[in-house]
Amino acid sequence: MISVALLGAGRIGALHGRNIVASRRARFAAIADAFPATADALGQELNVPVRGVDEILDDRSIQAVIICSPTDTHAELIERAAAAGKAVFCEKPVDLSAQRIRDCLQKVQASGATVMIGFNRRFDPHFAELQQRLHAGEIGDVELVTILSRDPAPPPVSYIERSGGLFRDMMIHDFDMARFLLGEEPLEVHAVGSALVDPAIGAAGDVDTAAVLLKTASGRICQISNSRRATYGYDQRIEVHGAKGMLRAQNLHSSAVEHADGSGFRSAPVMDFFLERYTPAYRRELDAFFDCIENGTEPNPSGEDGLRAQILADAATKSAQTGQAQRIDP
């Protein structure tokens, strides 16, 4: 049994907390949150003691921490937990500054600690199957990857303002997925973005509709599109073209019932909430973290994966702002 503590008990922290309880591999040792009421509510629901961060890090019986606190606390908590000898799982992003991430990873590397970053989509059973079949050569060399992500509805503008912008907050998942599928680092980034869903998002200096082109050294191409709005559910699709064929992961619909009449055929929207859509992904992600701890294997996605995605997000942000393509230093 791995002894685990949770740092941050908000929406995503509560999700991971419930998965820790459901897992047969872990003992849920403690919950911490800067807001005592938040920590207490989850502690009571899951019957887990609430403790302070310092106390948790000092407790040598606790082997691992799961960091779900606000983004601006991630890098420091990773450093402190690694220094305290804990295995670390941290929600994306490590930080909004690539330089800060580099510094953090350097310190962590010195400590030899396990650090895994929460790009949950790699663990979605459908996307994981697609990537494995791709990796097994089922469609030959990758030529063109298309990733589409659309949220059901935009977050509040107050969230947008602190988010780092769409490319760092939302498309970061797609940059990680692009790297996961391309099998090569993108070196050229083109981005365009617009505030079409809500002018207030534009007024806050961000975009809500965006598309990106990536190109790797060997010439592989990736298209990504994002929108903060999808009227028909949480749209999550991948399509990969290779030399010998195509692999794609279609959306998951919320019902298998179909209706037909003179106006045609009607079927259900796609699952519309990310916690529901990615329920199995979050469980498999936690299992992968536990595998690293038990088997001493390399975490995947690693801190380096977190850094690489952030660099692409920074480049895309700059490209969309300047109207010019950006080069990535390999």
Next chain:
Amino acid sequence: MISVALLGAGRIGALHGRNIVASRRARFAAIADAFPATADALGQELNVPVRGVDEILDDRSIQAVIICSPTDTHAELIERAAAAGKAVFCEKPVDLSAQRIRDCLQKVQASGATVMIGFNRRFDPHFAELQQRLHAGEIGDVELVTILSRDPAPPPVSYIERSGGLFRDMMIHDFDMARFLLGEEPLEVHAVGSALVDPAIGAAGDVDTAAVLLKTASGRICQISNSRRATYGYDQRIEVHGAKGMLRAQNLHSSAVEHADGSGFRSAPVMDFFLERYTPAYRRELDAFFDCIENGTEPNPSGEDGLRAQILADAATKSAQTGQAQRIDP
């Protein structure tokens, strides 16, 4: 070039007539119809001379006739045309009486004439592909065949009254398809039918919604369902289960455009008119008839196929009326 005459210039006759004109294998020699105005209209449209039936049958330069006249004239015209040495293509059914069909086929057999019956669905590219893959053993031995046919809307009651009833008028196509796919003769027939679409059809002694079960000597099973109404287009589906897998032919939709919003995904109805749905089938059917004439091969479907389908339709009619299963004499 095969010299062809058309006997009967109504809706289905006009269809065959236009296909004769479009074919590069035939010379369209003459059109006859009991209603001179009907014959003249088609003759003018297609630039083909209108002549009498006797004259056509006496003309030794005419090699083949296509019979599209009313059902009660079919058997006699087949006999006369065969006696005159013509190759004969006759629209289904040969006659509403199985005994009359037997007599007709006996006379025709004596003459050695080519007689092909117009079960157009065997020539639909999708159904033909399915049958060929079945025949090639792609799913092993056939176990269960399901055939579904739904017309967009019922015909006038005046038509129903002279039609011989749903099983002989509409399901006859499905009985032929069942035999085409089962590869064995059905020996047991169960049928139920109801007038649910239009009470006037019930008042006329017929049904508009019906289902049938067939069982062959080796135990293969076929389900057929029919309705005189399909709100979403002309529904035509086949599904065959075999020892090693399943083959099915899905409907053809009238458009590839799909719409999605909060109410879900919407796509187009299926093609809703049999002449449109089976356009390629009618062309391929005519080609198959020309192949028989040019190559001397056996017509398929043959007059015997017409008789067998009629016997099944008679049995189903009786089963639905009596509530009892019927045996077919093998």
Next chain:
Amino acid sequence: MISVALLGAGRIGALHGRNIVASRRARFAAIADAFPATADALGQELNVPVRGVDEILDDRSIQAVIICSPTDTHAELIERAAAAGKAVFCEKPVDLSAQRIRDCLQKVQASGATVMIGFNRRFDPHFAELQQRLHAGEIGDVELVTILSRDPAPPPVSYIERSGGLFRDMMIHDFDMARFLLGEEPLEVHAVGSALVDPAIGAAGDVDTAAVLLKTASGRICQISNSRRATYGYDQRIEVHGAKGMLRAQNLHSSAVEHADGSGFRSAPVMDFFLERYTPAYRRELDAFFDCIENGTEPNPSGEDGLRAQILADAATKSAQTGQAQRIDP
């Protein structure tokens, strides 16, 4: 918290047992099984005490029992549990003899006890949605219902021999579904069956491939087909045609990944194990039982529903054996 005991700890008992543990509405009081090792294994897994049936029935703190013992013990356990004042959930079927079921229900009715029968498919979210939309009039009056159920592979012949035959063991679910959807009692039953999958099933006097036609008083028609084999997964489909349109529930596939190359498009088989396919259905079923206990509502499906399905299964068995349609006494 409802205090619940489990009678029978085999495969289906273990499933219900795990769902009791996961439910926040119940306290899992005891497990009983004629085989002590079976009871102990589940008791240890779920941390629930193993007790004898008599002891459980005598314990007045236990409010409800879930009966998952062998079929030939169902009726007596229902009677005893009802007499002891317990609410009863019993897996299908109540008994293989309709007369025995009638006797049982009569006794139970006298006791006033809650008795719910385990037709799990009514609680499948897709089928339940379909039925609710049907009931709400979305496609008008029901005209034709088609139900298709195919198991991935046949059970051992030893199981077949004690099963009561395909119509009572497997199609019983579809008879219940037919009644659920038709909204009327079937009065006419036609059945055909064959042993095509495994001759040993035929030698044991049973069939493995079967189809049924049902007709109600108002003329509604239902088609059912069953096979003990589906090469592409556990096939579970429903299609209902009404006066104003069609509603159907499609299969659930085991993956959303699709592959395409020169041979065409390939997608995953359908989910192939009933416990996986119906995981949410079993949870919702248990919740419905708890609702009856907490709210005093009528159980649905009731013991009467169990009897009605059994009568249809008996009639279908006789029809398949005699080759004759059977009438149901309304």
Next chain:
Amino acid sequence: MISVALLGAGRIGALHGRNIVASRRARFAAIADAFPATADALGQELNVPVRGVDEILDDRSIQAVIICSPTDTHAELIERAAAAGKAVFCEKPVDLSAQRIRDCLQKVQASGATVMIGFNRRFDPHFAELQQRLHAGEIGDVELVTILSRDPAPPPVSYIERSGGLFRDMMIHDFDMARFLLGEEPLEVHAVGSALVDPAIGAAGDVDTAAVLLKTASGRICQISNSRRATYGYDQRIEVHGAKGMLRAQNLHSSAVEHADGSGFRSAPVMDFFLERYTPAYRRELDAFFDCIENGTEPNPSGEDGLRAQILADAATKSAQTGQAQRIDP
């Protein structure tokens, strides 16, 4: 009856020629081709006289010409035919030089002649339906357009060398479609391209796999991807996201037959030849040209549409070569 001549009797010329013959609105007056054998072959097949270009342009009884000659002759033939008072339909592109197109259109405008450009995809029934529903406001304001075109296999390198490159030869259709759907002019063009299918294409200075981002003045975004290879048929898809929903046109498959077994479900490739895929589009395109002539309406797509698409193709070519985004002068 409109009197029409065909200038250029190659593959696409023959296609238009056969459609002229099939049309009831036109009289096919003459065929010209620089290669007499090519002209003669088509003339004999269609029973149309072969004549010289000068003779055709001088013949005042000929109202319209359809230009299907090599690209480098288009602009001059358009100018000469317009000067001779003919209505002109010219296959895309008008010329590989935008400046040459501007000059040509200026001369033509002076003459007042009807000039329509052959962007056939606007007339595909599915794409036309999509655009009409978009235009009718079915999904609100357009936000993101995705266009995907993949040819079954690359043309010979000898063709590639004279083609102007993928963006001008192949993606030109998609640039026109983008403008057709966006309802605004793109002002910013990002392109990436690679030679992944065939290194010989790269050696010839061209790419075979490419993707483009377009952005309009109001911020609408368009993604286009092209490949010279699609293993599973001629891939032609459009997806448009708007403020209120999504509209897309799916591929057309070559068969409606589906197979299932333990390896999953298999369906047919998509139609794999552009002449087959766009058969109805070419017929409707010709009808639209005849409508312009008969009703005096503005041709659509016009010469201006040809110029605009060419400017986008030029910008994309430069962007892919330089790695920098390009601005379009509005």
